[in-house]
Amino acid sequence: MDIVYSLEIGAVAAVAAILGSMLGLGGGVFLVPILTLFFGIDPKFAVGASAVVVVTNSVVGSTNHLRIRFTNPRLAMLLQIATATGAIAGALYGVLADPRVIYIVFGAVLVYAAVSMVVRSERHVTAPPPGAPDTLGLGAAFRDPAIRKEVGYIPINVGWGMGVGVGAGVISGMLGVGGGVVMVPAMNLLMRVPVKAAVGTSTFMVGMTSVATAFVFYSQGFIDPTLVVPAIVGVFLGGQIGSRLTRRIKAQRLALLFALILLYLGLSLLLRAFGIEMPGQA
Amino acid sequence: MSDDQLTGEPEATRATALGTAELAARTERLEPLYDAAVKTLFWGFRLGAVLLALGVVVALVKREPLEREADPIPEVIAMVRAGHASGIIDLAILWFMLTPVATVIVVAATFWRLGDRRYALLCLIVLAILGASVALALNR
Numbered sequence: 001m002d003i004v005y006s007l008e009i010g011a012v013a014a015v016a017a018i019l020g021s022m023l024g025l026g027g028g029v030f031l032v033p034i035l036t037l038f039f040g041i042d043p044k045f046a047v048g049a050s051a052v053v054v055v056t057n058s059v060v061g062s063t064n065h066l067r068i069r070f071t072n073p074r075l076a077m078l079l080q081i082a083t084a085t086g087a088i089a090g091a092l093y094g095v096l097a098d099p100r101v102i103y104i105v106f107g108a109v110l111v112y113a114a115v116s117m118v119v120r121s122e123r124h125v126t127a128p129p130p131g132a133p134d135t136l137g138l139g140a141a142f143r144d145p146a147i148r149k150e151v152g153y154i155p156i157n158v159g160w161g162m163g164v165g166v167g168a169g170v171i172s173g174m175l176g177v178g179g180g181v182v183m184v185p186a187m188n189l190l191m192r193v194p195v196k197a198a199v200g201t202s203t204f205m206v207g208m209t210s211v212a213t214a215f216v217f218y219s220q221g222f223i224d225p226t227l228v229v230p231a232i233v234g235v236f237l238g239g240q241i242g243s244r245l246t247r248r249i250k251a252q253r254l255a256l257l258f259a260l261i262l263l264y265l266g267l268s269l270l271l272r273a274f275g276i277e278m279p280g281q282a
Numbered sequence: 283m284s285d286d287q288l289t290g291e292p293e294a295t296r297a298t299a300l301g302t303a304e305l306a307a308r309t310e311r312l313e314p315l316y317d318a319a320v321k322t323l324f325w326g327f328r329l330g331a332v333l334l335a336l337g338v339v340v341a342l343v344k345r346e347p348l349e350r351e352a353d354p355i356p357e358v359i360a361m362v363r364a365g366h367a368s369g370i371i372d373l374a375i376l377w378f379m380l381t382p383v384a385t386v387i388v389v390a391a392t393f394w395r396l397g398d399r400r401y402a403l404l405c406l407i408v409l410a411i412l413g414a415s416v417a418l419a420l421n422r
Contacts, residue, residue, distance in 0.1 A: 002347075056378050059327045066320045073315055073389060077404045084411040091415075137400070141306035152302030207382040208412065214379050215415035219422045223352040225371050229334065232378070 006230040012038070013053065013234025014241070021242025023258055027235045028054050028177040029113065032106065033265040037272065040282030041227065043102045047094060048217035049227040050176035051210045053235045058178065058207025060236065069142040070200025075155055075193070078138065079201075082162040083179060083209045086169020091216035094174040103273035106175050110266030113181060117259040142197060155191040164190065173213045178206030315392040322388045326381030330374050337370035354422045383412050 016030035023029075028050040035046040065071045094102065139154035155161070164186040172179035180202040187198035217223055268278050341348060346367045353361055353372050361369025390405030 052375055052379060055382060056327070056330070059323050059330075059378065059381050063320050063323045063327075066316050066323070069309055069316065071316075073312065073319070074401050077386075077389065077401060077408055080408045081404065081411065084408060088411065088415050137308075137398075139301075139305045140309045141302055142309065150302050150306045152305035154301075154305070208386065208408065211379055211382045211412055212415040215412075215419040218352060218355075218379070219415075219418040221351045221422070223375065224350050225348050225352055225368065225375065226350060228352075228375055229338065229348070229371060232334065 002226070006226065008230075009035075009039070009227060010230035010234035010237075013231040014238030017057075017235040017238025018242040018245065019258065019261065021239050022245060022254070023117070027057060027238065028175070029110070029181065029262075030265070031231065031235070032176055033110065033269055035227070036103075037265065037268050037278075037281045043099045043106075044095060044217070044220075044222045045224045045227060047102070047174075047176035048214065048222035049224060049231050051091075051214040051217055052223065052228050053231045054176065054178045054210040055207050055214055056232050057235055057239060058203055058210065060239070061203045062207060065200035065203050068145075068200075069140075070196050071204045072138065072140045072155075072193070072197055072201045073204070074136075074140070075138050075187075076201045076204045078136070078158065079161060079165045079183070079187075080205055080208050082165030083169035083172065083183070083205060084212045086166040086171075087173035087179075087209045087212040088169075088216060090170035090173025090175075091213045092173075093170075094176075094213075095217060095220040095222060097174070100273040102174065103269045105171075107266045107269035107273065109171065109175065109177075109181075110262045110269065114259040114262035114266060117255050117262065140197070142200075144194075144196060151194055151197075153192065153194055153197060155187070155193050157190050157192075161186055161191045169209055169212075172206070172209050173216070176210070176213060176217075178202075179209050180206050311396065314396065315389060318388045318392050319385055322385045323381060326377070326384060330377040330381065333370060333374035333377055337367050337374055340365070340370055341367035355420050380416075383409070383416070386412065 012034050013027065013031055016034055017027035019030050020027040031053065032043065032046045032050045035041040035049070036043045062071065134154045136158060138158065139152065141150050141152040143149070144151045164182065168179040168182035168186070171177065171182065180199075183202045183205065184195070184198045187193040187201065188195050193201070214223070268281065271278060340346070344367060348371060349368045352375060353369065355376065358369055358372045358376065362373050386405055386409050390402050390409065393399075393402035393405060
């Protein structure tokens with residue numbers, strides 16, 4: 001076991017998790033670009049490692065959200081049909097794709113995330129649509145500790161939500177990210193699920209979505225234990241630090257800095273697709 | 283005098299409040315499901331972490347280099363039986379990956395037990411999709 005290499009990967013994974021946790025994006029969004037750009041790791045091994053890390057992170061995170069009933073299990077299972085199917089399709093494409101395609105798609109996703117962070121809309125839905133029909137029995141309620149009240153909601157536009165779920169799954173399968181970056185806004189803005197329930201449900205879902213990705217990458221030999229083990233430990237520790245920092249620091253105040261980091265990583269990946277390396281990269 | 287004037291709250295607010303109470307009661311009925319899912323995830327993570335720690339310790343004690351590629355699933359058990367650190371670590375990775383799958387099984391069984399056949403069947407569809415990816419890994 002190369003201890004120095006493992007410590008480096010673990011430290012990088014911890015930084016990725018801290019940034020991801022503070023932004024609510026998950027560690028994978030930062031982990032894959034850092035591993036490929038600064039360690040010269042094949043993007044397919046980086047995606048495989050990230051998928052396993054996302055599963056582990058979801059297993060830990062979901063327990064908290066389930067305990068406080070932020071997770072809607074019926075909604076999660078319904079949407080999971082779409083996201084898991086999309087993830088298998090995305091992963092099957094990802095393992096065969098030219099690495100330049102992965103760089104371009106990942107770069108585009110990061111640039112989009114950076115831009116949307118700067119121009120982020122504050123539209124949040126907090127109340128259920130009164131009297132809305134609930135033919136699928138997806139309505140649920142949770143106690144919001146911030147307002148000390150029960151919050152009930154009935155998801156709407158379920159078909160559209162499943163359509164977005166397929167897209168989120170494809171991105172997740174191809175890039176090894178959780179897909180929460182797509183599903184949380186989709187559930188909140190499109191399906192009118194309150195943000196806390198959307199985050200809780202998405203955290204539960206991304207574990208299952210990433211399982212589909214991880215097994216496809218496993219089937220093709222793209223799971224490298226020398227990457228996965230330190231990354232799991234690093235992301236677990238980084239996630240704990242990140243969640244504590246988030247309580248102390250207003251992440252929104254650092255939005256511009258985070259957006260610049262995402263933009264730098266995104267543009268670096270796009271340039272890498274065309275064989276151009278930025279200074280200091282492997 | 284209308285009901286609104288008597289209670290001091292508009293009709294829409296009462297409708298929402300009533301809806302929320304019903305939705306809260308519906309969520310409450312899923313209590314066994316939440317508990318079962320939490321237990322599965324909690325113990326899945328704990329056991330996976332123990333396996334991972336054991337594998338790392340064995341690798342350090344035996345000074346055994348880890349493989350750059352996880353072994354095919356059918357070979358993992360043989361590697362564990364032979365006491366190879368890489369086998370134990372591969373098993374830990376697979377354990378973590380199978381924990382959400384086990385959670386889907388538990389959630390499906392609990393939906394069924396609670397009489398919610400529709401969502402029990404939906405869980406089985408999810409399980410079939412995840413099973414397809416597991417089958418791919420088994421046929422490596």
